Amino acid sequence: MKKFLGLILLMLLPCSALSMWGQTGQQMKLISYNIWNGFEGDSLRRARFIEWTQKQAADIFVLTELVGFKEKDLKTLGQVCGYPYAAIVKEEGYPVGVLSKQPIEVIKKQVEGFWHGMMHVKTAGVDVIATHLSPFEWKYRLNEAQQIVDYIQANHLKDYYVAGDLNAHSPLDADEIAKHDTLLANMQRWDLSQKKYRNLREGRYDFSVISTFLAAGMEDAIGRMVHPASARMSFPAAFLYDWQWDDKRLPQRRERLDYILLSPSLMEKCKSAAVHNGKENEGISDHYPVSVILEK
Numbered sequence: 642m643k644k645f646l647g648l649i650l651l652m653l654l655p656c657s658a659l660s661m662w663g664q665t666g667q668q669m670k671l672i673s674y675n676i677w678n679g680f681e682g683d684s685l686r687r688a689r690f691i692e693w694t695q696k697q698a699a700d701i702f703v704l705t706e707l708v709g710f711k712e713k714d715l716k717t718l719g720q721v722c723g724y725p726y727a728a729i730v731k732e733e734g735y736p737v738g739v740l741s742k743q744p745i746e747v748i749k750k751q752v753e754g755f756w757h758g759m760m761h762v763k764t765a766g767v768d769v770i771a772t773h774l775s776p777f778e779w780k781y782r783l784n785e786a787q788q789i790v791d792y793i794q795a796n797h798l799k800d801y802y803v804a805g806d807l808n809a810h811s812p813l814d815a816d817e818i819a820k821h822d823t824l825l826a827n828m829q830r831w832d833l834s835q836k837k838y839r840n841l842r843e844g845r846y847d848f849s850v851i852s853t854f855l856a857a858g859m860e861d862a863i864g865r866m867v868h869p870a871s872a873r874m875s876f877p878a879a880f881l882y883d884w885q886w887d888d889k890r891l892p893q894r895r896e897r898l899d900y901i902l903l904s905p906s907l908m909e910k911c912k913s914a915a916v917h918n919g920k921e922n923e924g925i926s927d928h929y930p931v932s933v934i935l936e937k
Contacts, residue, residue, distance in 0.1 A: 667936070667937050668912065668934055668935060668936050668937060669700045669701070669765065669767075669934070669935045670697065670698070670699040670700050670701075670932060670933075670934050670935075671699060671700065671701050671703075671802065671804065671901055671932060671933050671934075671935070672697060672699040672701070672702050672703070672930055672931070672932045673702075673703040673704075673705075673804040673805055673806075673899055673900070673901050673930065673931050673932075674690075674702065674703070674704055674705070674899075674926070674928070674930035674931075675704075675705045675706050675773075675805075675806040675876075675898075675899060675926060675927075675928035676690065676704055676705070676706055676707070676925070676926050676928075677706055677925075677926040677927045677928065678706055678708040678709075679706060679707050679708035679709040679710055681708075682709070686924065686925050686926070687718075689924065689925050690925050690926075691718075691721055691722055693921065693922065693925070694722040694723075695722060695723060697932070698723070699932065700741065700742055700743070700765055701739065701740070701741045701742075701764060701765060701767075701769060702722075702724065702739065702740040702741075703737065703738075703739055703769065703771045703804040703805055703901075704737065704738045704739070704740065705735070705737050705757070705771075705773040705805050705806045706735050706773070706806070707729060707735070707736040707737065707738050708734075708735055708736075710729065710732070710736060710738070711729075711732045712727070712728075712729045712732065715727045715728075715729050715738045715740070718740075719740040722740065723742070724740035724741060724742055725742070726740070726741045726742070726743065726744055726745045726764065727739065727740050727741075727745070728745045728747050728760065728762050729760075730750050730751075730752065730757075730758040730759070730760040730771070731750070731752055731758055734757065735757045735773060736757070736758065737757060737758055737759075737760055737771045737772060737773050737805055738760075738771070739760065739762050739764070739769055739771050741762075741764040741765060742765070743764050743765045744764065745762050745763070745764045746762060746763040746764065747760070747761075747762050748761040748762060748763055748768070749761040749792075754784070754785070754788060755772065755774075755785055755788070756773070756774060756775035756776070756777075756781060756782075756785065757772070757773035757774075757775075758772065758773070759771070759772040759785070759788070759789060759792075760772070761792070766800065767800045767801060767802065767907070768798045768799075768800060768801035768802075769801070769802060769804065770789060770792075770793070770801060770802070770803040770804070771804055771805055772785070772789065772803065772804075772805045772807070773805045773806045773807075773808075774786070774805070774806070774807045774808045774809060774850065775808060776808045776840075777835075777838040777840060778837075778838045778839060778840070779809075779839060779840060779841070779842055779847040779849070779850065780839075782807070782808060782809055782850045783849050783850050783853065785850075786807075786809075786850045786851075786853040786854060787853055789803060789854075790853060790854065790857040793857070794857070798904065799904060799906055800904060800906050800907055801904045801907070802859075802901055802902060802903045802904060802907055803854060803859065803900070803901075803902040804900065804901045804902070805899070805900070806898055806899050806928065807850065807851065807898060807899070807900050808898050809847070809848075809850035809851050809898070810846050810847065810848055810850075810851065810896065810897070811848065811851040811861050811864045811897060811900070812848040812851065812852055812855070813861055813864030813865065813870075814864060814870055814873060814896075814897050815846070815848060816870065817869075817870035817871055817873070817874075818846060818896055819846075821892070821893050821894065821895065821896065822893060823890075823893035823894050824893060824894050824895065824896055825841075825846070827894065828840055828841050829841060829844055832844070851900070851902075854902050855902075858904070858905055859902040859903060859904060859905075860902065860903045860904075860905065860908035860911075861900065861902060862901060862902075862903050862908060862911050862914040862933045863897070863900065863901065863914040863915075863916060863931055863933070864897075865914075866911070866913060866914040867914055867915065867916060871892065871895075872916060872918070873897045873916050874892075874895035874896060874897050874916065874918060874929075875896075875897050875898055875899040875916050875918065875928055875929045875930075875931055876895065876896055876897070876898045876899070876927065876928050876929070877891070877894060877895065877927050877928075878918070878922070878923060878924075878925075878926060878927050878928065878929055879891055879923055880923055880924050880925070880926070880927055881927040886919075886920045886923045897916070898928070899916075899928055899929070899930070899931045900931065901914070901931055901932070901933050903933065907935055910935040910936050910937070911933055911934070911935055911936075912934045912935065912936040913933070913934045914931075914932065914933045914934075915931065915932050915933075916929055916930075916931050917929050917930045917931070917932065
């Protein structure tokens with residue numbers, strides 16, 4: 642009888658594995674992409690995004706800056722890209738959304754206490770926390786980060802990741818961005834022009850937001866796996882300034898704002914990570930997309 646039950650369990654195991662690891666059962670690809678004001682009604686940018694997305698064949702997409710998108714619009718975009726399932730946190734302002742090749746269960750949508758919102762969905766066997774943190778104030782971002790950590794811990798999530806435009810700097814990038822004098826000068830100038838907001842912490846880069854996630858046990862896969870550090874920068878694209886991709890003024894302005902932070906259990910399965918900041922993505926958004934691949 643025990644052998645019979647064991648055989649049944651072995652027969653069922655590939656089915657459960659299939660739900661988490663996609664059709665091949667071997668790996669899962671995750672992508673996060675800030676699409677800059679919902680493509681701003683630019684059909685060419687949208688078409689190029691669709692083309693790139695179809696080539697990537699990722700399992701799950703987290704999208705930020707879905708400006709002008711209703712849930713039906715996101716579902717339409719997803720279907721064109723090959724994703725039959727979609728969820729969006731809200732339908733005004735700067736929404737975040739998730740596309741998946743497998744059914745999405747929306748666990749929580751929260752706008753209160755978040756600059757753009759936080760959404761928790763479960764799909765393909767993993768818990769996805771999609772968010773877009775404050776672009777203007779490090780203290781607000783820190784509070785958002787702590788809320789997400791508290792939520793994950795209170796709900797005892799295991800196989801999860803946090804993704805989106807976090808508008809914050811990783812301590813793993815500290816040595817690199819310390820060399821970006823133009824970036825620091827621009828941020829200092831912006832802070833001085835504001836009466837209320839501060840992106841810098843007493844005039845210096847702030848690493849407390851990403852450190853909060855790391856201290857809770859999450860892993861910055863891109864920070865650990867993409868080298869050199871200059872290859873990790875996800876913002877700005879040359880498109881923001883109407884410059885060429887290889888403009889020599891860009892490196893001094895660049896920073897990494899886009900993340901896929903993995904739970905310890907998913908980091909153990911992480912095969913590779915990438916920031917797609919090559920020419921092929923120039924002209925789609927002011928941000929470059931980031932990805933990780935998990936191996937079974």
